[in-house]
Amino acid sequence: MRQGLEARCASHAQATAVATCARCGGFLCGECLEVEDAAPYCEPCVAWRRKNDRVSGLSWAVMVLGGLAALMVVLLVPTVGYFLFGGDTGWNREVGFQVIVLLTLLLGLVSAPSLVLGFWEGRRIHQKKSPRGGQRLMRLGMWLGGSGLVVFLCEALFAVWTAWAVMSANLD
Ligand SMILES: [Zn+2]
Numbered sequence: 001m002r003q004g005l006e007a008r009c010a011s012h013a014q015a016t017a018v019a020t021c022a023r024c025g026g027f028l029c030g031e032c033l034e035v036e037d038a039a040p041y042c043e044p045c046v047a048w049r050r051k052n053d054r055v056s057g058l059s060w061a062v063m064v065l066g067g068l069a070a071l072m073v074v075l076l077v078p079t080v081g082y083f084l085f086g087g088d089t090g091w092n093r094e095v096g097f098q099v100i101v102l103l104t105l106l107l108g109l110v111s112a113p114s115l116v117l118g119f120w121e122g123r124r125i126h127q128k129k130s131p132r133g134g135q136r137l138m139r140l141g142m143w144l145g146g147s148g149l150v151v152f153l154c155e156a157l158f159a160v161w162t163a164w165a166v167m168s169a170n171l172d
């Protein structure tokens with residue numbers, strides 16, 4: 001009587017089911033059960049998830065780098081603004097300038113790799129070597145990193161132009 005009420009494993013008729021697959025709902029015995037991200041899955045569903053659903057480590061890396069680039073821009077905007085338009089308000093311009101240079105270097109260091117890694121991982125996803133799950137996250141990271149790189153290049157151009165203007169003024 002009791003045996004009839006117990007669910008049986010879909011693959012092993014003799015074994016009592018201990019869980020159901022989180023994706024397909026199939027009954028699983030202890031032997032068939034595989035745990036991924038704290039959820040039970042059957043073996044075919046684990047394979048499916050690895051191929052399609054998972055967010056790859058590289059996608060996360062692209063997002064983290066893009067997020068850091070965005071943080072640098074957020075910190076740079078008020079610093080540059082205050083440096084250019086803050087006037088003489090007791091603010092130490094020399095320290096301000098060093099902070100700007102440091103933030104700009106960090107911005108270049110995180111934004112360029114986020115784009116390189118993003119294009120690389122995008123190719124791997126296209127070739128089905130990486131799971132598709134992280135694609136949106138990765139695109140957001142690349143968008144942030146790309147915007148950061150544009151800011152970095154604008155700043156670099158501005159710095160070169162300023163240095164050139166100072167040098168030619170000294171020559172006269
Ligand atoms: Zn399943």
Ligand SMILES: [Zn+2]
Binds near residue numbers: 009011
């Ligand atoms: Zn089984």
